[in-house]
Amino acid sequence: MRLEKHIIIRGVIHCLSGLRIGGAKEQLEIGGVENNIIRHPLTKQPYIPGSSIRGKMRTLLEYKHSDKNYKVPCKCNTCKVCKYFGALNAQTPTRVLVRDAALTEKSQKLLQAALFESGIHFAEIKMENVIERNTGKANSPRAMERVPAGTEFDFEISIRKFKFDNEEDIVNTVFEGMKLLQQDYLGSSGGRGYGQIEFRNVTVDGKLEDSFRHDTGGNDK
Secondary structure: OOEEEEEEEEEEEEEEHHHHHHOOOOOOOOOOEEEOOOOOOOOEEEOOOOOHHHHHHHHHHHHOOHHOOOOOOOOOOOHHHHHHHHOOOOOOOOOOEEEEEEEEHHHHHHHHHHHHHOOOOEEEEEEEEOOOOOOOOOEHHHEEEEEEOOOEEEEEEEEEEEEEOOOOHHHHHHHHHHHHHHHHHOOOOOOOOOOOOEEEEEEEOOOOOOHHHHHHHHOOO
């Protein structure tokens, strides 16, 4: 197979609600938060792993096309989801590469200011309880760390275009996955309101994508 080019999709992931992608804590302090978000090991800033974005897009595409005998997870190695996103024992290389998404410069400044002013360490602490449905009493309180609503991340998706690939179909499949993700949630606890995101300022090889401009234009919060 001959690689002809890479198609680059870039833009911003805007958090419409708090976002939680769990990480490991190197050391647990007494009274500290156990349910930490993932952070860069050097800067301690939150980021979104490319695997989280890619995996959720793929799963939603498999759900969407389940009537076409796609399974979740699909392992057929022949459908376009397997072809574009990769599959076990696949005979061809994956087409869709998703990079880790780092905080935008604007969000870095806002969260850095919040760190100095109120001690928020690039995240908020949300207290939750389990409610006993029979009695209405709250128990098992837990502290959940999450990225606050309004935070933004720069994202990049690189698409490998090989000879005989249908470029338009690959790009449209990625866009379909992105739009499904906007309607669902990213990370964990989506059923409790976490993880609602929006893709903004999406470009393909530097050209603004009209469909996302229509979906998101003028909605800055």
